[in-house]
Amino acid sequence: MKRGHAESPSSSDLPSSSRVKLNPEGDSQFLEDDDNTKNFAREVADHYSRRTNQTLQEREASPIIHLKKLNNWIKSVLIQLYARRDDAVLDLACGKGGDLTKWDKARIGYYVGIDIAEGSIEDCRTRYNGDADHRQRRKNFPARLLCGDCFEIELDKILEDDGPFDICSCQFALHYSWTTETRARRALANVSALLRPGGIFIGTMPDANVIIKKLRQAEGLEIGNSVYGIRFGEEYSQKKFKGRSPFGIKYVFHLEDAVDCPEWIVPFHVFKSLAEEYDLELVLVKNSHEFVHEYMSKPEFGELMRKLGALGDVNQGQSTISADEWEAAYLYLSFVLRKRGESDGAGRRSVQRNKKGKMNISKDDILYISNEV
Numbered sequence: 001m002k003r004g005h006a007e008s009p010s011s012s013d014l015p016s017s018s019r020v021k022l023n024p025e026g027d028s029q030f031l032e033d034d035d036n037t038k039n040f041a042r043e044v045a046d047h048y049s050r051r052t053n054q055t056l057q058e059r060e061a062s063p064i065i066h067l068k069k070l071n072n073w074i075k076s077v078l079i080q081l082y083a084r085r086d087d088a089v090l091d092l093a094c095g096k097g098g099d100l101t102k103w104d105k106a107r108i109g110y111y112v113g114i115d116i117a118e119g120s121i122e123d124c125r126t127r128y129n130g131d132a133d134h135r136q137r138r139k140n141f142p143a144r145l146l147c148g149d150c151f152e153i154e155l156d157k158i159l160e161d162d163g164p165f166d167i168c169s170c171q172f173a174l175h176y177s178w179t180t181e182t183r184a185r186r187a188l189a190n191v192s193a194l195l196r197p198g199g200i201f202i203g204t205m206p207d208a209n210v211i212i213k214k215l216r217q218a219e220g221l222e223i224g225n226s227v228y229g230i231r232f233g234e235e236y237s238q239k240k241f242k243g244r245s246p247f248g249i250k251y252v253f254h255l256e257d258a259v260d261c262p263e264w265i266v267p268f269h270v271f272k273s274l275a276e277e278y279d280l281e282l283v284l285v286k287n288s289h290e291f292v293h294e295y296m297s298k299p300e301f302g303e304l305m306r307k308l309g310a311l312g313d314v315n316q317g318q319s320t321i322s323a324d325e326w327e328a329a330y331l332y333l334s335f336v337l338r339k340r341g342e343s344d345g346a347g348r349r350s351v352q353r354n355k356k357g358k359m360n361i362s363k364d365d366i367l368y369i370s371n372e373v
Contacts, residue, residue: 062257064227066321067328069310071204074288074334075171076102076304077295078202082336083108087166090114090159090194092150092187093173097124104139110357111143112162114150121147125361142357148369151177151186156193158369162356164196170203172332178264181247184274192278197341201280207287207333208265211251215239225324228331229254246270255328268333275337284336288329 062068079102083089086109091099094113103111115121125145130138144162156163168191177187191201211230214223216239221232231252241249249265272282286294295301305311311320321329358365 064256064258064325064328066310067227067325068258069308070288070292070321070325070329071172071332072098072102073301073305073308073310074204074291075099076308077291077301078204078334078336079103079106079169080301082200082202083167085109088112088163090163090165090168090191092168092170092190093176094121094124094145095171095173096120097127099169099171100124100127100139101137104141108141110162111139111141112146112159112165112357113143114146114148114155116147116149118147121145121366122363125363125366129360138360142359143361144356144358144367145361145365146367146369148367150190151183153190153369154186155190158367159194163194164199165194166196166199168195168199168201170201170205172204174203174205175264175266178266179248179250184247184271185278188275188278188280191337192280192339195339196343197339198343199339200283201337201339202335204288204332204334205266206263206331208267210287210330211265212239212241224254225327227256227322227324228328241265268335279340280337281340282335283338284334286334288332288334289326291334292329 079099083103083106085107087106088110089103089108089112091103091111091113094115095117097113100111113121113124115124128139128143128145146158170187170191174187177183195201211223215221215230215232215236221234221236221239223230233250236249246267247264250262251265252261253263254260268285272285275282296305
């Protein structure tokens with residue numbers, strides 16, 4: 001296996017942030033118009049809606065089962081490190097609710113999940129209520145579910161009575177906001193507006209540094225192995241990316257048994273600079289390889305890795321993560337941001353938001369919101 005990360009994810013082969021000029025009003029003259037942006041968002045939503053919840057047997061038969069377990073371990077570590085008992089959680093792009101059990105184990109007090117894909121949010125509802133077919137138990141915290149584009153909608157207006165939140169999470173999804181500067185700003189504005197001072201934003205997303213480095217080392221415009229593939233368009237044939245246009249850098253991503261849709265490069269130095277404009281300060285950024293090596297050395301997280309079986313135990317005849325899966329893991333990073341300021345504790349318990357949350361969510365309880373809200 002390839003070990004470590006050659007350079008810090010916050011330094012990049014992409015142009016330096018000093019050459020990036022961001023427009024607070026958005027990027028009306030960049031790559032895509034509003035219709036194209038909405039079409040891409042719908043394409044991504046339809047892709048994830050078509051994917052159904054897998055049974056345990058189906059999941060274990062996946063060609064990337066160890067990569068999935070590794071990613072679950074990373075998310076579990078982030079939640080254990082930063083979530084506290086009774087926290088209010090905002091889960092952006094919550095998908096099918098794959099992290100609900102992790103939040104339950106953290107003993108959170110309240111949960112709001114939002115996702116653009118109708119099929120995914122319905123699966124999340126089933127998972128939250130408890131699904132015997134998938135060995136899912138009913139969760140121990142009240143929750144709300146919303147269906148809408150959290151990178152387009154001003155969520156603070158809709159969730160005014162639910163916040164402030166103690167922790168916000170966006171796992172393997174924030175890069176879908178990077179189609180335009182407007183969407184990227186809306187994503188960060190939503191996080192900042194809904195987090196309490198001192199609140200935490202955790203997430204995972206593609207490591208632009210690694211992807212661009214691999215692209216420049218490749219002969220053509222495609223990189224990959226037996227489990228993943230990335231293809232850039234001919235407009236990037238020179239493999240150069242303009243510093244004044246850090247948004248809308250699209251590629252097509254394929255991951256066996258998981259993803260097959262367009263994604264967008266997120267230059268981390270630009271992300272960090274943009275986040276600071278919304279009072280979100282960087283606490284941690286680590287490529288997945290670096291993350292694994294650091295936190296595997298801690299007994300409690302090493303034991304969790306053993307239980308999840310992501311790396312297996314060859315001494316006991318268990319399979320372990322393949323070299324191709326390990327290379328795919330290298331494509332991602334984890335980050336933690338903290339909202340500036342100190343909490344006075346007043347926002348941590350809200351009677352109003354407990355009225356909003358349900359312990360059993362019906363189909364009618366899901367709030368469907370449009371971009372015009």
